[in-house]
Amino acid sequence: MEKRVEILAKYLPSAAVNMVDELFDIYHFHFVIVSKRKTKHGDFRRLRNGDYQITINNDLNKYRFLLTLIHEMAHLLTFKEKPKSKPHGIEWKTNFQRLMLPFLQPDIYPHDILIHLAKYLKNPKASTDADIQLSLSLKKYDDEKEGSYIHEIPTNATFFYRNVAYQKGNKRRTRFECVELKSKKKYLFHHNALVKIQES
Template identity: 45%
Template sequence: MQDMLQGYIPEQSMAQVLNLLKHDNLTVTIKKERKTRHGDYMRLPNGKHQITVNSNLNQYRFLVTLIHEIAHFEAYKAYGRFIKPHGIEWKRTFQHLMLPFLNPTIFPNDLLSLLAKHFKNPKASSDTDVNLALALKQFDRPNNKTYIFEVPIGSTFKLYNGKVFKKSQKRVKRYECIEINTGKLYLFNPNAEVELLNE
């Protein structure tokens, strides 16, 4: 397990992570990038449990995602299968598991304060916490994507699925965008990554 995780998580977190993964019936698999999620947890038909995490995540996001998924496994073991996926049992478990990692030997200081705030009430996805998502993204490898909040109003952009949108006005937190082909209105988080189209 240590060899597999080498380079994917901060070195100083390795011993603690390996300790959390000491279960005979739990496996971790590193997958190619999936656009709709960073990782997942699944109870397999044979009674074993599987966690998958995307290989393209930077080491800090990978660690948060891995602990997120371990929290699903631990919550399942402690409370059974009838709990809500991101309900109070999972939140408490995630908070408890994450606490020992929230220190400056593992995370940079500018991430620590945002993580501490996030873990007062962790969400189903760290991407919905805009400030934390933006802070985590600064450690990603460079790509040709632009954030929605950087796109000028009236400009067009494309998503990974090929759909083309035109940016409209901002609501309280999110941006209204019109899909060009259908005229439908969609709301985008400010930190959504898109490809700006030359007009």
């Protein structure tokens, strides 16, 4: 059986492995690496037997994997301290900031991520994808980009998202209003949504 540190080394920046391994010894939880989920990068839950479990998607690049893991550890710590606190309330924000601070190092995160991550952590949101600049900087390190970001394609262009055809409309703050071609219904797409352009 592989040692925990050997497994972590496959998914994390090398300079962060031992630091994360120490957190495992402090907080004691079941750790499961799972297949890609479309709706989330990771999650934390308390099991029926009272144990704690954190799951992280196996398709994340090492920088997002680390950020997601610490995000979920902050949920675990917050739950232990104050079980009835809001999921992403002030207690979670404080714990997330405290846990992430030691990882804000240039030997762990590249400069282009580090500058946006430092800003994000001043008031962290429930999802890193809510921060456009941080999300884009993290996505640059993905192994492969399947398609184009919606903000990169022209207005009125036809594109496919989950095999459904849409036409891109105008931007409304951080999202684009798009029309599903078949039903004519309008949908809002996140600035960094990955879509496929219709081949000409």
